[in-house]
Amino acid sequence: MSCQKLLSDMRKADEMFNLINDGDYIGVGLSGGKDSSLLMYMLKMYQYLFNNVYGGNFKIIGIHINLNFGEDDMSDLWKWFDENELEYYSEDSEIADILGYHLKNDRIDCSLCSKLKKGAVIKAAKKLGCNKVAFGHHADDALETMMMNMIYGGRIATFDPKMYLDDSGITFIRPFSMSFESDISKTAKELQIPVVSSGCPNDGYTKRADMKEMLHHVYHNYPGSKENLLKSIYNKEQLNLYMDKIEKKPNHHD
Secondary structure, three states, rough: HHHHHHHHHHHHHHHHHHOOOOOOOOEEOOOOOOHHHHHHOOOOOOHHHHHHOOOOOEEEEEEEOOOOOOOOOOOOHHHHHHHOOOOOOEOOOOOOHHHHHHOOOEEHHHHHHHHHHHHHHHHEEEEEHOOEOOOOOOHHHHHHHHHHHHHHOOOOOOOOOEEEEOOOEEEEEOOOOOOHEEEHHHHHHOOOOOOOOOOOOOOOOOOHHHHHHHHHHHHOOOOHHHHHHHHHHHHHHHOOOOHHHHOOOOOOOO
């Protein structure tokens, strides 16, 4: 039943944000983690629903970029992909070496790493003929990003479920935007998806990890808060901020 919940969430995200269209060829960024691998599996399931509901078709291919942090062996994951008839492509990169030359406070710069990984996946997707790239970011990621922007950036913002990248001509989508990590973890466990560590030295020691811990405390102590926080991201009718009240003060010297 976990797959059905995620399938319903994916359909909701697609209908809200128009993520997938007939004829799309979607490259799915694979990290070796549960989120991206499960996204491939769920998109394959969604192909059948998409065909029956919208009368269209789309194709998918997994794209894995080896960061060369000393990642664990991917063979078990690729075996699982083959067993589930999921197509994938993998290539090497020098991202770990590049990050080593651009340390921030003697640590890997997470922001730069994210940009390099995204750029490498998009480059590979274009080479394969894809018109869209999908990442496995989910609703919890969106809420954590919003809190980080508020606390560290002084702005209320999170990532977009869909955005067109002018410089590459690729449309970037996040089909798990309405899916919670708890449902993803439960489904990944049921499907026995092998999980491969990225080897990143920053794992577990980031600002995002702090946000995750803080929000977990909120969710635990205030039932329903997670669902309401997610709703606040896309509920435009309920937006009520100081910025809406700003008025230009009259210039009495005019």
